[in-house]
Amino acid sequence: MAVAQFNLAEHQRAERKLLLTVAEWTEGTTVERELLGRRTEDSSVEYNADQSTTTDILGINYTDVNKTQPQQDFDPYLILGGSKLGAKLDDIRRRNALSELSQFTLYLITAYVGNANDGYRAEKHVNCTIQYNSLGGDANVNMPISAFFSNDITNGHVDKLGIDFQFTPDA
Amino acid sequence: MPAVDLNKRFLDYIYECPVVAENPMYFAVAEERNNNNQLLPTQEQPLDTVEFVDGTVEKVYRADILMYKSVAYNPIVTEEVGTSGKKIPSTTYLNENIEDMTDGQTLIDWIEEQNDNRHFPNFGESCIIESVKTTTNRPVLNGINPELEPPLAQYSVGLVITYIDTSKQIWN
Numbered sequence: 001m002a003v004a005q006f007n008l009a010e011h012q013r014a015e016r017k018l019l020l021t022v023a024e025w026t027e028g029t030t031v032e033r034e035l036l037g038r039r040t041e042d043s044s045v046e047y048n049a050d051q052s053t054t055t056d057i058l059g060i061n062y063t064d065v066n067k068t069q070p071q072q073d074f075d076p077y078l079i080l081g082g083s084k085l086g087a088k089l090d091d092i093r094r095r096n097a098l099s100e101l102s103q104f105t106l107y108l109i110t111a112y113v114g115n116a117n118d119g120y121r122a123e124k125h126v127n128c129t130i131q132y133n134s135l136g137g138d139a140n141v142n143m144p145i146s147a148f149f150s151n152d153i154t155n156g157h158v159d160k161l162g163i164d165f166q167f168t169p170d171a
Numbered sequence: 172m173p174a175v176d177l178n179k180r181f182l183d184y185i186y187e188c189p190v191v192a193e194n195p196m197y198f199a200v201a202e203e204r205n206n207n208n209q210l211l212p213t214q215e216q217p218l219d220t221v222e223f224v225d226g227t228v229e230k231v232y233r234a235d236i237l238m239y240k241s242v243a244y245n246p247i248v249t250e251e252v253g254t255s256g257k258k259i260p261s262t263t264y265l266n267e268n269i270e271d272m273t274d275g276q277t278l279i280d281w282i283e284e285q286n287d288n289r290h291f292p293n294f295g296e297s298c299i300i301e302s303v304k305t306t307t308n309r310p311v312l313n314g315i316n317p318e319l320e321p322p323l324a325q326y327s328v329g330l331v332i333t334y335i336d337t338s339k340q341i342w343n
Contacts, residue, residue, distance in 0.1 A: 020225075160343075161343065
C-alpha cells in the first residue's frame with residue numbers, strides 16, 4: 001500500500017491544529033467525545049521509546065527499538081464550563097476510582113493527511129488511560145492530565161473534523 | 172460571515188455604563204470640552220496573541236476611555252482662625268477635581284462589576300470573551316491643558332478585553 005502523502009503545498013508547514021487528539025468514553029449508553037488541548041499552548045505525543053544498542057567488533061552500532069509507550073501531556077488542562085471530560089475526570093478523582101481512568105479510547109487524527117472529501121487519516125487506540133496529575137493553579141483551576149496511548153491500534157480515517165465523526169478502519 | 176466591528180460592539184457595551192452614557196462620546200479624536208469622553212483604541216500587539224493547539228487564539232482588545240473635565244484651582248485644605256486666635260487647618264472635600272475623578276472611578280467600578288457578573292460585550296459568534304478589566308485601579312490624570320477656557324484635565328481609564336477567537340479552529 002502506497003504511503004499517503006501530506007496534503008500540504010511544497011515546503012508548507014503543517015499547523016499544529018492539524019494534529020488532533022480526541023478522547024472517547026461511554027457514559028451509560030451514551031458515547032462521549034472531547035477534543036483535548038483547549039487552552040493548551042504546547043502538547044506533543046512523546047513516544048518514550050525503549051531501546052537497546054549493541055556494538056560489533058568493528059565498532060558498528062545496532063539499535064533496536066523494543067517498545068514505545070506513547071504519552072501526551074496537556075498542561076494546562078483548565079477546569080472549563082461545558083467540559084464533559086473534565087467533569088468525568090474530576091468525578092473519578094473525587095471517588096478515587098482509579099480503575100476508571102483506563103476506560104478511554106483515544107483517536108489521533110493527522111488532518112494534514114487527507115481532505116474533507118476523502119476523510120482524514122486517524123489511528124484509534126483502545127483501552128487507554130487518562131491520568132490527572134494535579135489540581136490547583138493560580139488565577140484559574142488547572143488539572144493537568146496525561147493521556148497514555150495503549151498501542152492497541154486500528155488505523156483508519158475519520159470522515160470529518162467534528163465531535164460526531166465516523167471512524168472507518170482501513171480495508 | 173460579516174466581520175464584526177469590535178469598536179462598535181465595545182461602544183454598545185460601554186454605553187451601558189451610566190457615567191459614560193450621560194456625556195458625549197467621541198471615537199479616536201475628540202473635541203476637548205468639559206465632560207466630553209473619547210474612546211481611543213490602542214494597538215493590539217502581536218505578542219498579545221496566544222495560539223492554542225486546538226487552533227483557537229487568545230487575543231486582547233485594548234482601549235482607553237479619555238475623560239475631559241474642567242479643573243478648579245480651589246484648595247481642599249485652608250486655614251481658619253480658631254477661637255483661641257490660632258490658625259487651624261480646615262478640610263473640605265466639596266471640590267470639583269475630586270468629583271471629576273469620581274466619574275472615572277465609577278467607570279472602573281462598573282467594569283469590575285460587569286466582569287464579576289460575566290456581562291461582556293458581544294464580539295460575535297466566533298469570539299468567547301474571557302474577561303473585561305481595567306489596567307489601573309484608579310483613573311489616571313494624563314495632564315491639564317491650562318490654555319483652554321475653562322482649563323481641562325484629561326483623565327484616562329485603560330481597558331483590556333481578553334477573548335478567544337475560534338474562527339480559525341478546524342474542529343466543529
